[in-house]
Amino acid sequence: MVDPIIRPRNVAMLFKLESTQGTDAAPGVSDAFPFEADGYSYNAPYTNEASNEVNGTLVDAAPLIVGQPAEVSIRVRMKGIGGSSAYSASIKPPHHSLLEACGKRGVFTAAIAAASLTAGTTTSATLGTGFATVAQSYRGMPLILSGGSSGGRTVHVADYSAAKVATLTDVFGSALTVAGSAALPANWTYAGTSPKDVASRATDHPTGTLYIYEDGSLHKFVGCRGSISDWSGNTARPGFMTFNLMGIYAGKTTAAIPTVTIPQHSAPVLAMGNGGINPALLVNRKELRISNWGISESANKEVIDDPNTPFGFGSPEIAGRTPLLTIDPLTTHVENRNTIAEMEAGTEYSGVIRMGNTAQNRVSITFPKLLPVDPAVGQRGIARTEQLGLRALTAGPDASLRDSDSILCYS
Numbered sequence: 425m426v427d428p429i430i431r432p433r434n435v436a437m438l439f440k441l442e443s444t445q446g447t448d449a450a451p452g453v454s455d456a457f458p459f460e461a462d463g464y465s466y467n468a469p470y471t472n473e474a475s476n477e478v479n480g481t482l483v484d485a486a487p488l489i490v491g492q493p494a495e496v497s498i499r500v501r502m503k504g505i506g507g508s509s510a511y512s513a514s515i516k517p518p519h520h521s522l523l524e525a526c527g528k529r530g531v532f533t534a535a536i537a538a539a540s541l542t543a544g545t546t547t548s549a550t551l552g553t554g555f556a557t558v559a560q561s562y563r564g565m566p567l568i569l570s571g572g573s574s575g576g577r578t579v580h581v582a583d584y585s586a587a588k589v590a591t592l593t594d595v596f597g598s599a600l601t602v603a604g605s606a607a608l609p610a611n612w613t614y615a616g617t618s619p620k621d622v623a624s625r626a627t628d629h630p631t632g633t634l635y636i637y638e639d640g641s642l643h644k645f646v647g648c649r650g651s652i653s654d655w656s657g658n659t660a661r662p663g664f665m666t667f668n669l670m671g672i673y674a675g676k677t678t679a680a681i682p683t684v685t686i687p688q689h690s691a692p693v694l695a696m697g698n699g700g701i702n703p704a705l706l707v708n709r710k711e712l713r714i715s716n717w718g719i720s721e722s723a724n725k726e727v728i729d730d731p732n733t734p735f736g737f738g739s740p741e742i743a744g745r746t747p748l749l750t751i752d753p754l755t756t757h758v759e760n761r762n763t764i765a766e767m768e769a770g771t772e773y774s775g776v777i778r779m780g781n782t783a784q785n786r787v788s789i790t791f792p793k794l795l796p797v798d799p800a801v802g803q804r805g806i807a808r809t810e811q812l813g814l815r816a817l818t819a820g821p822d823a824s825l826r827d828s829d830s831i832l833c834y835s
Contacts, residue, residue, distance in 0.1 A: 463499025469673035491735025506689035544600025564831025572604030611835035647739035651723035662691030692780025
């Protein structure tokens with residue numbers, strides 16, 4: 425019998441959160457998710473360590489075979505569910521479980537029908553009937569405005585008070601008034617977490633089981649936690665995330681690829697909204713002309729030595745992170761933007777990245793508090809640019825006690 429080759433493009437992955445850390449959650453076909461065929465890799469459970477033993481010759485003795493933590497890298501497009509089905513408590517974005525295993529706890533917020541504003545300014549809206557009186561209930565979420573001076577824009581909330589005042593990432597030429605209204609679309613938000621106790625750690629930093637079906641072979645990994653790297657995008661193109669998981673290798677078997685249905689709709693792109701209504705990128709409420717953006721969280725994971733596991737290492741623990749947004753806006757005159765002066769003054773401000781315009785395929789990342797830290801000089805074509813680094817700081821917990829350095833939203 426000819427030994428068949430493995431063709432890694434013929435692949436499917438399933439990921440499911442575990443109820444007990446390190447115990448196979450048995451993911452099924454509903455746990456499949458889209459990813460880039462040329463954007464994944466995994467390592468072997470063993471490596472070798474050179475031996476220094478003598479054996480009476482100049483030939484080295486046999487090396488030691490030792491276990492090592494499992495590492496899996498998966499690159500995905502940032503995309504929503506698409507279609508006509510609205511988000512709900514059970515209808516989630518395609519990469520929900522992976523995000524949660526990276527310490528970004530998801531929270532579903534139901535839609536709120538359009539209600540007249542009770543007051544407004546050029547940078548805030550006081551929301552009306554149906555909106556909660558709990559501070560930070562809607563931080564990082566979109567508001568669909570209509571009427572009055574709103575221009576029909578979709579804006580994002582950087583801060584929200586118990587008095588229903590939504591401070592916006594956007595600015596208007598004239599104050600919002602009671603002639604306008606605001607609606608909240610059903611959405612899922614994801615934000616980093618800092619567990620306060622043992623019980624909340626299980627909710628905030630869960631582990632998951634990953635199955636990789638690769639052309640007739642099945643690789644299993646349990647106790648997986650991770651972080652996000654290569655979180656980036658270019659103008660008029662989709663954004664991407666790379667999930668870097670670590671866990672415990674749980675074996676390889678022969679198994680057919682299950683029949684899975686994975687949405688193949690287009691990912692949203694970083695571009696202006698319909699007719700240029702919704703700015704795609706705002707920093708300090710200014711529209712910046714960039715060619716690319718990137719988020720580096722510098723998140724730390726530490727694998728725990730554990731001789732009671734098959735290969736000597738347990739599930740990783742999520743440690744600290746140092747989130748940094750990098751963009752390359754065109755340099756302008758100080759009358760328009762003065763990054764050096766902002767750095768000297770320690771100025772902090774909000775920012776937002778928006779992709780997509782259709783319901784269930786809108787994706788945004790809101791930064792309630794950015795601090796400019798690195799204005800390197802660059803060039804794009806004939807134009808001078810700033811290679812601008814902005815630290816994303818926490819603005820305090822949201823209503824679900826998550827951190828607020830960045831809030832990823834699918835709506």
